[in-house]
Amino acid sequence: xxxTGSAITDCFxxxxxxxxxxEKSKVGGGKGRMHGPTGKHEHKPx
Amino acid sequence: MxxxxxxxxxxxxxxxxxAFLVRPSTSANSAVVVVHEIFGITDxxxxxxxxxxxxxxxxxxxxxxxxxxxxxxxxxxxxxxRRFWSIPPERRASGEAVAELMRTxxxxxxEIVRELVVDRVKxxxxxxxxxxxxxxxxxxxxxxxxxxxxxxxxxGGLAFEALTRVPFDAGVIYYGRNPRNLEDLAKVKGAxxxxxxxxxxxxxxxxxxxxxxVITYKPRFEMAFYPGTRHAFxxxxxxxxxxxxxKDAWERTVNFLRKYLG
Numbered sequence: 001x002x003x004t005g006s007a008i009t010d011c012f013x014x015x016x017x018x019x020x021x022x023e024k025s026k027v028g029g030g031k032g033r034m035h036g037p038t039g040k041h042e043h044k045p046x
Numbered sequence: 047m048x049x050x051x052x053x054x055x056x057x058x059x060x061x062x063x064x065a066f067l068v069r070p071s072t073s074a075n076s077a078v079v080v081v082h083e084i085f086g087i088t089d090x091x092x093x094x095x096x097x098x099x100x101x102x103x104x105x106x107x108x109x110x111x112x113x114x115x116x117x118x119x120x121x122x123x124x125x126x127x128r129r130f131w132s133i134p135p136e137r138r139a140s141g142e143a144v145a146e147l148m149r150t151x152x153x154x155x156x157e158i159v160r161e162l163v164v165d166r167v168k169x170x171x172x173x174x175x176x177x178x179x180x181x182x183x184x185x186x187x188x189x190x191x192x193x194x195x196x197x198x199x200x201x202g203g204l205a206f207e208a209l210t211r212v213p214f215d216a217g218v219i220y221y222g223r224n225p226r227n228l229e230d231l232a233k234v235k236g237a238x239x240x241x242x243x244x245x246x247x248x249x250x251x252x253x254x255x256x257x258x259x260v261i262t263y264k265p266r267f268e269m270a271f272y273p274g275t276r277h278a279f280x281x282x283x284x285x286x287x288x289x290x291x292x293k294d295a296w297e298r299t300v301n302f303l304r305k306y307l308g
Contacts, residue, residue, distance in 0.1 A: 007203025
């Protein structure tokens with residue numbers, strides 16, 4: 001990702017990528033969706 | 047015993063900023079202002095603040111979303127990030143693509159995108175001014191002799207910028223963007239510890255310019271670089287947490303603070 005020149009937006013977009021990759025890596029593995037940076041999850045019912 | 051409380055201070059525009067404050071068990075001679083990531087005051091930031099207090103520092107983490115704390119929640123910010131997945135990665139910074147996405151968002155989600163992406167320059171300046179006000183609040187209120195600033199991700203960049211505005215005695219920057227004008231390094235009074243992840247392209251592309259500025263303006267500058275880690279590697283429980291690097295970075299942080307704050 002190239003820099004937008006802003007600490008805020010660069011961080012925002014970097015986290016968009018991090019969460020997207022984390023979500024993709026869970027496909028077929030875990031349940032639910034990542035809810036934030038500290039690994040909170042929104043669990044789907046069995 | 048450490049004491050935790052939520053305090054308020056007045057910022058440059060008259061607005062009240064709330065902050066998570068932890069007082070150490072003994073009287074503190076120094077303080078650390080903790081600057082949060084894009085997600086606001088999270089469990090991770092509260093834990094960092096507690097850890098600093100356990101070292102004997104008065105630790106305070108201003109909520110830079112105080113003016114709209116009910117809108118800027120960790121869950122809602124994460125939800126908005128997830129909505130960006132519908133934009134191809136190479137277009138996520140494009141004004142046109144963001145405007146298109148905005149039309150599909152709720153009013154609250156639009157506000158988040160407006161503040162963090164569209165009006166970023168204005169938001170950044172306001173947050174930096176809130177940190178300047180935090181520095182003044184700490185100096186005037188708690189009777190400490192030295193004050194450091196420490197920031198993570200977004201907060202790292204804001205902390206780096208704040209170091210150029212007020213005479214913090216030290217600054218710890220976890221993967222933060224460079225100050226806007228690198229000539230402003232000449233204004234930095236405190237020592238700097240800058241910590242970087244090896245795989246963090248948007249931040250690390252600024253490192254060659256930063257190194258040149260360090261050589262030119264000669265601030266007291268220490269750097270740690272962790273190959274194989276990613277942006278936010280120190281966020282406990284997070285998707286890219288790297289325990290070994292986080293522990294090493296924390297040890298460096300503690301040694302650095304001991305050296306410059308006592």
